[in-house]
Structures are given as C-alpha cells and as structure tokens.
Amino acid sequence: MSEKKAPVAPRSTDAESVGGAERTQLQMIVSRFARHRAAMVSLVALVVIVLFTFVGPFVWRWDHTVHLEIPPSVPPNADHPLGTTTAGHDVLGQLMRGTQQTLKVALTVSVLGTVVGSLWGATAGYYGGRVDALMMRVVDVFLIVPLLIMVAAIAGNARAGTTWYAVALIIAFFSWAQIARVVRGVVLSLREQDYVEAAKAAGASPGWIIVRHLLPNAAGPIIVAATLLIAVAILLEAGMSFLQFGIQPPDISLGQMISDARTAVSTRPWLFYPPGLMLLAICLTINFIGDGLRDALDPRQTMVRR
Amino acid sequence: MLVYTVRRVLGTIPVLILASVLTFVLIDVSGDPLSELRMQQPPPDPSVIELQEERLYLDRSMPERYWLWVTGIGGNGDIGLLQGEFGPSTQSNSYDIGAQIAERLGVTLRLVGAAMLLALGLAILAGVVSAMRQYSKIDYTLTFIGFLALSMPVFWFGGIMQQAGVTFNDLVGTQVFATIGDGLYQAQGEDLWGRITNAFAYMTLPTIVLMLTSFASWSRYQRTSMLEVLNSDYVRLARAKGLPNRVVVRRHALRTALIPLTTVVAVGIAGVVDGTVLTEQVFQWRGLGEFFVTAVNENDSYALMAWLLLSGVVVILANLVADILYGVLDPRIRYE
Numbered sequence: 001m002s003e004k005k006a007p008v009a010p011r012s013t014d015a016e017s018v019g020g021a022e023r024t025q026l027q028m029i030v031s032r033f034a035r036h037r038a039a040m041v042s043l044v045a046l047v048v049i050v051l052f053t054f055v056g057p058f059v060w061r062w063d064h065t066v067h068l069e070i071p072p073s074v075p076p077n078a079d080h081p082l083g084t085t086t087a088g089h090d091v092l093g094q095l096m097r098g099t100q101q102t103l104k105v106a107l108t109v110s111v112l113g114t115v116v117g118s119l120w121g122a123t124a125g126y127y128g129g130r131v132d133a134l135m136m137r138v139v140d141v142f143l144i145v146p147l148l149i150m151v152a153a154i155a156g157n158a159r160a161g162t163t164w165y166a167v168a169l170i171i172a173f174f175s176w177a178q179i180a181r182v183v184r185g186v187v188l189s190l191r192e193q194d195y196v197e198a199a200k201a202a203g204a205s206p207g208w209i210i211v212r213h214l215l216p217n218a219a220g221p222i223i224v225a226a227t228l229l230i231a232v233a234i235l236l237e238a239g240m241s242f243l244q245f246g247i248q249p250p251d252i253s254l255g256q257m258i259s260d261a262r263t264a265v266s267t268r269p270w271l272f273y274p275p276g277l278m279l280l281a282i283c284l285t286i287n288f289i290g291d292g293l294r295d296a297l298d299p300r301q302t303m304v305r306r
Numbered sequence: 307m308l309v310y311t312v313r314r315v316l317g318t319i320p321v322l323i324l325a326s327v328l329t330f331v332l333i334d335v336s337g338d339p340l341s342e343l344r345m346q347q348p349p350p351d352p353s354v355i356e357l358q359e360e361r362l363y364l365d366r367s368m369p370e371r372y373w374l375w376v377t378g379i380g381g382n383g384d385i386g387l388l389q390g391e392f393g394p395s396t397q398s399n400s401y402d403i404g405a406q407i408a409e410r411l412g413v414t415l416r417l418v419g420a421a422m423l424l425a426l427g428l429a430i431l432a433g434v435v436s437a438m439r440q441y442s443k444i445d446y447t448l449t450f451i452g453f454l455a456l457s458m459p460v461f462w463f464g465g466i467m468q469q470a471g472v473t474f475n476d477l478v479g480t481q482v483f484a485t486i487g488d489g490l491y492q493a494q495g496e497d498l499w500g501r502i503t504n505a506f507a508y509m510t511l512p513t514i515v516l517m518l519t520s521f522a523s524w525s526r527y528q529r530t531s532m533l534e535v536l537n538s539d540y541v542r543l544a545r546a547k548g549l550p551n552r553v554v555v556r557r558h559a560l561r562t563a564l565i566p567l568t569t570v571v572a573v574g575i576a577g578v579v580d581g582t583v584l585t586e587q588v589f590q591w592r593g594l595g596e597f598f599v600t601a602v603n604e605n606d607s608y609a610l611m612a613w614l615l616l617s618g619v620v621v622i623l624a625n626l627v628a629d630i631l632y633g634v635l636d637p638r639i640r641y642e
Contacts (some may be wrong), residue, residue: 012467141324144573148580150332151599153610156602157337235459239584242461243599258462262588265469276462283457291453 016155041291042285049282053099058205062090062120064097064252083270085260095274099255101247102234102282108168109175109233114226116172119224122210122218124180125187136184142177148230148239150174158244159272164253167246175229182225186218220297227290231283238279254279311630318626325618326387329611330372339396339605340364362394375611385608387615393608394400397600403609407616413488413593418582420509421516426571429521433528434560438534448525455522460581464515464588471511484508487490488591516585520574527570532563565635572628580619 035042057063062070062080070088074080082091124135145196151170189197191214199209215222240246241255249256253273261271325474339362343350344639359365363374373379378386385393392403432452436445471483484492485621489508493501535541544558545551586595594613601609 110454141321141328144576144625146576146579146617146621149583149614149617152583153598153602153614154332154336157333157605157607157610159337159341208454231457235457238459239461242459242584243587243601255459255461258459258465262461262465265465266472271467276459276465279459279462280454280457283459284453287453287457 005084011144029296031260035293036288036292036295038288039295042288042292045281046285046289049099049278049285050103053096055104056096057093059101060093060096062093064089064094065250073268075268082274083255083268085110086268086272091270091274094252094257095254095278098252098257098275099278099282101251101253102237102279105164105168105171105237105247105253106230106233108165109172109236110226110230112168112172113176113229113233114179114222117176118215118218118222120176121180121183121185122187122214125184126191126206126214128188129189132184136181139177139180139184139292142174143181145174147171147174147234151236152240152243152245155240156243162248162251164247164251167240168233171233171240175232175236177231178232179225182221183218183261185213186221187214190217222292224294224298227286227293231286231290234279234283234286307633310633314629316624318622321622325622326615327372329614329618330375331368333607333610333614334368334371337605337607339607341605362396362642375608381641392612395604395609396606397604397609401609403612406609407594409613410547410592410594410597412594413490413591414586416488417509417512417585417591417593418518418578420513421581422520422578424513425517425520425524426567428517429524430528430564430567432521432525434532434555434563436525436529437532438555440533446618448529452522452526455534456519458518460515460519461588463518463586467511467515468588476510482507483511483618485511486590488589488593508536512585512589512591515588516578516581519581520578523574523577524567524570528567528575531566534558535559535563565632568628568631569633572624575624576621579621 033283058276059240066088067090068088070080070090072084072088072199073086074084076083080090080092082095085094120135124132124139141212151174155167155170187210196209196213199213204212237246238258239251240254241253242259244256244259246255258272258279261268261275265272315576338344340355340358343355343358348410356365358446363371363381366374370421374381374385378389378391383392385391390404392407395401395403403537415530424534432448436448439445468485473487475481475483484507489504492508493504494506544554549558582593583598584597585591586593590596597609598613600606
C-alpha cells in the first residue's frame with residue numbers, strides 16, 4: 001500500500017481513533033487481524049504445519065519411499081508413529097512429503113493465478129467499454145467451468161501429472177478468473193479517483209497507471225482472494241490425485257494417500273485418517289485466515305458480516 | 307422482458323460454439339488416443355496403427371476434425387454432433403458413446419437431483435436461522451459448520467460416511483445402508499415399497515456427501531441476503547405496523563431474500579458436477595462420473611469431448627435460466 005489515501009483503505013473506527021496517537025495503516029491492519037481470534041489461532045496452526053512439512057523431512061529418519069527395513073502394515077508404534085503401509089512406506093514420512101507437494105502446488109497456483117488474474121482484471125476495468133466486455137466474457141467462461149473436471153481431464157489425458165509443477169500449471173490455467181473479477185470490480189471504482197486523473201495528466205502510460213497506481217490500491221481485496229485461492233487449489237489438487245490424475249507414484253500427495261487407503265478404512269485406519277485430517281486442517285486454517293484478512297484489509301466486504 | 311429473453315437465448319449460441327471449440331482443442335491437443343498402442347512392446351505393425359488412425363479420423367488435420375466432429379459430413383456415419391453421433395471410441399468398436407451417456411444419465415441425475423434439493427432446503431433453513439439469531443451460539447455453530455464443510459475434501463468425507471454406514475449396520479445387525487454401488491440392479495423387480503427402501507439404502511450416504519459443499523456455500527449466501535433484507539426499511543415498516551414476527555419473516559423478508567439464491571445455485575452447478583464425479587468414484591456408482599474417469603484413463607478423446615460439452619451445456623443453460631428467472635422474480639430489474 002502506498003501513502004496515497006485509497007478508497008479501499010480501511011477507515012478508522014471509533015475504537016481506533018480513541019487515544020489520539022497516530023497509527024500507521026499497517027498497525028491498524030495487524031490489530032484488526034489480531035482481533036479475529038479464529039484467524040490468529042489458524043495462523044499459528046498453519047505455521048506449525050508448514051514447519052512440520054518443510055523442516056520435518058530433515059529431522060525424521062524415513063522419507064516417503066519404500067524401505068526394506070520398514071516392516072509392512074504395522075499400526076502406529078514408537079518406531080513409526082503413524083504406522084506403515086503394506087508396501088513398506090513410513091506413513092509419517094509420506095505425510096510430510098505429501099503435504100509438502102500439496103503446499104508447493106497450492107502456493108504456485110496462487111501466485112500465478114493472482115498475477116495473471118490481477119493484470120487481466122485491472123486491464124479490463126481500466127479500459128472499460130468493448131475491451132472490458134470482451135475480456136470479461138472470457139472470465140465468465142472460466143468462472144462457470146467445472147474446475148476439477150477440466151484439470152482432471154487435461155492432466156489425465158496428457159498423462160502430464162507426474163510432477164508437481166505440471167499439476168500447478170494446469171490448475172493455475174483454469175483458476176485465475178475469480179481474482180480477475182474481484183480486481184476488475186475494485187479498479188472500476190479506483191479509476192475514477194483524482195490521483196489516476198493526475199497521473200494521466202502527468203503523461204503516465206496505461207501500463208504504468210495499472211501497475212503503480214491501481215494494483216497497489218487494490219492490494220487488500222487481491223490478498224484476500226489470493227489466500228482463498230490457495231484453499232481452492234489444495235482441494236483441486238487433492239481431487240485430481242484421488243482420481244489418480246495428479247502427482248504420480250513414486251512421488252506422493254495427500255489425495256493419492258487417501259485414494260490408496262480407502263479400501264482399508266476399517267482394517268488399517270492409520271493410512272486413511274492422517275492425510276484427510278491434514279487436508280482439512282490446512283484448508284480450514286487458510287479459510288479462517290482469509291476471513292480474518294478480509295476483516296482487516298477489506299472492511300467494505302464486512303459491512304454485513306458473512 | 308420477452309425481447310430480453312430472446313436476446314439472452316440468442317446470446318448463448320456464440321458461447322456454446324466457443325465452448326465446443328475450447329472443449330475440442332483442449333482435449334485434442336492434450337492427449338493422443340493411440341499413445342497406448344504406439345507404446346506397445348513389441349511395436350505393433352504400422353498397418354494396425356494406420357487402421358486405428360483412420361477409424362479415429364486422426365489422419366485428418368485438426369480443423370477438419372473439428373468440422374467433422376460437429377457436422378459429421380464426410381465421416382463414416384459414426385461422428386457428427388448435429389446428427390446425434392459423438393464419434394468413435396478408443397475403448398472398442400462397439401462402445402457407443404451416446405448410448406452409454408444416455409444409460410448413465412439417469413443414475414447421475416437421481417443423485418444430483420436429490421443432493422441439490424436437500425442442499426437447497428437445508429441451506430435456506432440454516433441461512434434464515436443464522437440471520438435471525440445473528441451472533442448467537444447457533445449462528446456461530448452454523449458458521450463453523452459452513453467453514454468445516456467448505457474445507458472438507460469430498461472424497462475423504464465420503465470414505466468416512468461409508469465407514470460410518472458399515473459401523474451402523476454392524477450395530478443394528480441388519481444392512482440399513484448400502485455403501486457400494488448404485489442399487490439399480492437390486493431394485494429390479496421390486497414392488498413400490500421395495501424400491502423405496504432400496505433407494506433409501508443406496509442413496510442416503512452419497513446424497514449427504516454430495517450435498518455438503520453446496521449446502522455450505524449456499525447457506526452462507528442465504529444468511530447474507532437474509533440479513534440485508536431484515537435490516538431494510540420495508541421490513542422495519544412491516545414490524546412498525548405491528549405485524550407478527552412470523553408474518554414479517556415469511557411474507558416480507560424470506561421471499562425477497564430468496565431471489566439472489568437463483569444465481570448462486572446456477573453458478574454452484576459447476577461445483578456439483580465436480581462433486582458428482584468424486585462421490586460416484588467413492589461409492590462406485592456406474593454413472594456419468596465413472597464414464598468420465600474411464601474415458602480419461604482410456605485416452606478416449608471423443609468420449610471426453612462429449613462429456614465435457616454435455617456438462618458445459620448444462621452449466622450454460624442453468625445460468626441462462628437463472629438470468630431470466632432473476633428478471634421475473636425481481637421486478638426492480640429492468641431491461642432496456
């Protein structure tokens with residue numbers, strides 16, 4: 001956020017103006033986010049999960065592959081806290097690797113989708129008229145597409161889902177439209193602002209205005225939408241893997257673990273529950289964080305609390 | 307209104323054409339229907355491959371193939387959407403894509419219909435209760451359930467429900483819930499009561515699983531729209547007139563608050579399509595979801611195209627109907 005007064009910038013409420021001391025916008029955002037208890041708890045939980053998945057593999061002695069020393073199909077015990085598979089994987093090792101792949105895919109999708117979606121939406125909103133109508137028609141098509149079906153069809157048909165970045169690219173290609181719509185909506189009101197007119201009068205090019213003036217002032221809604229896109233991407237990736245069109249063995253993902261374990265829910269429950277709980281925990285925390293961010297960054301949306 | 311409807315209907319034609327082009331190009335470019343055959347060891351005779359290429363029209367250029375796929379002019383009579391033919395299948399010479407879809411449509415529609423009706427009913431109920439008791443315990447509980455349901459992987463929840471069904475059956479000692487299959491074969495030759503119990507046994511669990519995500523998002527929207535209406539001036543006026551709360555909520559508030567839901571439901575159909583494939587996979591129904599998974603596994607391009615186009619048409623038509631319905635329901639909306 002720049003120092004300019006943005007219309008989306010949160011207005012200080014009565015409680016915040018009491019005390020008199022000047023506070024920066026960032027301080028206000030942080031304090032507003034901190035008031036959202038579920039979001040704060042979720043943030044801590046998510047940090048723990050991220051540490052578990054990215055630091056864990058360096059500490060834990062088993063990775064996600066088959067080892068001859070691992071006894072097959074053993075319930076949780078001291079050596080293997082989450083048990084082992086029939087083929088001889090350590091489930092804890094699989095869980096770390098699977099979560100890592102899931103998070104890598106989701107973050108990549110979120111970054112790619114946000115960049116493409118923001119630029120697309122801002123361009124459409126800034127130019128308006130025919131350009132806007134045409135560009136938003138494309139967005140409409142992507143918005144009503146059944147996402148999982150498209151990504152599964154493309155990845156499966158191409159036999160491309162072997163690596164996490166191929167999966168991420170395919171998901172990103174289909175999931176940027178929501179961000180484009182959000183950004184366009186914000187830009188439509190921003191472009192009428194005086195500072196945009198001032199920039200135009202000073203001879204700034206449309207590209208400069210979009211990147212330097214419009215997008216920074218739309219940062220709040222963009223950050224919220226990007227956060228929620230992570231949760232969408234996680235569930236899409238998991239669904240693809242469950243249908244066996246996502247990341248392929250010997251690599252592992254959470255959806256694949258659930259798919260492998262679902263015939264043995266009652267006999268080997270330790271294979272089935274951990275990956276699902278992990279997916280649920282990640283998505284739940286991200287959704288709560290997104291809700292908290294919306295309260296903090298985009299107060300217009302919370303006039304009526306959803 | 308009539309002019310708007312006609313224009314809106316005509317407006318979907320380019321969208322449908324665009325959808326058909328997109329479907330065709332994406333599937334055609336992304337995979338090779340004969341990849342399995344080409345990879346075979348020992349390599350098959352080139353004449354075998356040539357024969358298959360000719361049968362699947364792979365010997366023609368992509369634009370030619372698209373034209374053929376849509377019109378069927380110049381084909382062998384097994385292709386051409388306008389003639390009601392979806393094209394040759396890689397699975398076998400006798401695998402008729404159109405007949406397969408028709409056969410499985412009923413299975414899937416039964417599940418989708420039940421799940422959508424249930425989701426809609428429960429979502430309206432939950433949304434209204436939440437809005438009327440804003441910031442109460444029940445509101446927070448429903449909000450949390452909504453978040454939980456939106457974060458839930460459908461297929462994992464399906465597995466849990468299957469397990470719960472099995473446990474329940476063991477407890478009661480009889481098979482109350484069937485956890486595998488669509489039960490249509492078992493229903494054959496049963497009388498009416500037999501059919502009802504059969505449908506209950508086979509459909510309850512999958513319906514709950516498929517309903518969950520839609521219920522979560524629709525109930526959130528219903529809560530927001532109900533809150534907005536409850537805080538509006540005309541509802542305040544109705545209360546000021548001394549009308550009983552029940553009448554205000556039912557006659558004044560709820561009716562208006564239901565209008566935005568038409569759009570939300572139409573947009574949500576894409577999500578239902580996604581959920582159907584996962585749910586059918588978990589409960590091993592022989593519906594359109596299974597057809598889709600098989601088509602992807604077999605690199606069956608024409609089957610995939612048919613499936614995607616069909617779901618695209620359903621989604622586009624649903625949005626069209628919602629748009630027109632919106633104008634009928636909300637007289638404030640004027641079309642020039």
